[in-house]
Amino acid sequence: MSLLTVENLSVVNSPSGRSISILRNISFSLNSGETLAVIGETGSGKSMLCKSIIGLLPPGFSRSGNIWYISSDNTKISIITAEESDLLNMRGREIGMVFQEAVASLNPVVRCGNQITDVLSVKSKIEKNKRKKHALKLLETVGLSEPERIFHAYPHQLSGGMTQRVALALALAGEPQLLIADEPSSSLDSISKKYYLNLLNRLKQENNLTLILVTHDVDEALSFADNILVLYAGCMTEYGRTGDIQKSPAHPYTKALLDIARALKENNLPAAIPGEISSLTNPPPGCRFHPRCPKAQDICRVKEPSSICISNSHSVRCFFLVDLS
């Protein structure tokens, strides 16, 4: 059963009359207990996708399309049309979110423990005198070895890896079904990164979490996710099961990303994709990837490719599929 279904989601920002298309026709579905990795370069709209799912787009941005979510009491909720008060209840309790910079996502003047008990007081039914105990347990489950000390510490007294875990504890305090992690490991060094991802994986299995992991580390996505969504300049270039995408990437962009990841793994200097990501304010006509695409033909410069289903779980937007064999 799909926990989250996104249908033709588009996000438009319209400052002073102009309309800038941030996301175009994103569709995917995510089964309960699975992990979706969203990959793409900086500026491809990954964070915007997260924010539109949780309903926290900045003012001036509008969504169209549909986002369906099955809540824990088995009702189907349309996130786009839901009342703000319902969304407020859902956040934290149904959908949790972890941000990229954990230090900045914790209040600097409130002790870590109090931030967690504060969320518990709003988002769970735990009695007042048991909240501290529960908060300490949460800190322990996210792999912090001295929960009592961390409970009383201010965020600036902790290291980057520790605050990232406190932020995770905070997101898990309301026991959400779906956790959106927006580049949670990008500010960590490579060892804490591995550790953090293992932790995420463990917590996912223990709590039966469904996970949306935003990352620009292709390798991380391949080893961690069940499904992969590749975004380029706000367009969904390819979406499918991790195995399918790894074995037979259909879009030239996906193929280029995988080649780079492979080269990095083999300690070779990867060949960069030529050019820069196309700007969202002034996107090229036709396929947005065509200025950088090695296979671009005349049709790519005028017509936008529509979504082609290769199999029922693998779709791509390209006129010339890389490898269909």
Add this chain to the structure above:
Amino acid sequence: MKRIVDFICSDKSLYVGSILIGIIIIFSLIGPSLSPYNYSSQNLSEALQSPSVSHPLGTDYYGRDVLARMMHGGQITLGIALLATTIAVLIGMIIGLISAFVGGWLDRILMRLVDIMLGFPKLFIILLVIGMGYSSIGLIILFLAIFSWMEIARIVRSEVLVIKEQLYIKSAEAIGLRRRRIIFIHILPNVMGTIIVSSVLLISTLILIESSISFLGLGVQPPNASWGTILTEGRFDPIGTWWISVFSGIFIIAAIIGFNLIGDGLRNILDPKFTGNS
């Protein structure tokens, strides 16, 4: 208690200022119960005595002990300044918060109101109303408050506008905390430092204004005394009866310097980027 002492000792101007204000507060609060004289009981046979052992600060025209009046005056002066500051900070905080959170036309109207209020010559307006004969301590407090909330409102507004864009506010929203909770638990404590600094500085401004009004004879009326009232009682013969005005003047200066030092010290501690006189 030890933490408070350590905190105060961590900055030199905070330390000096706290001692100064501490002495003044103890003097005004505990002094009257130790003094053999009442601030208002007249004894014309002892009028205009210069400082001596029985009257350390001398006596005034009606034979009232100046020291006893200074102690009582301290209560009135500090009381007026503290109460008016509290009211002004409350008004300023509420208006600043509303302005920053609601935004749009309400923000524009409130900020223009602040501009208008700042444009008023406040001493003149206060003198005008009180000079029409409506003088009472309550009215003075109210007027001082009404004419001094604007800067707090501006500070709160600008700070809140910055803080509400911080990631930890976004993440509080993502966790689904209600707006009221976000304001009171996550935003206000972050603004508190700046509010405290500017309200301590406001106290000393208000002491000065209250003393000026009382000096002009429009503020606190006899037999009640504020330091400004006592100051004005010595004006008929400033050389011959110097003790009346000089001691009250010293107290006014000491209180203002004390609060300014505390304000500076707190700013040095709370704002590490400010390197004014540290």
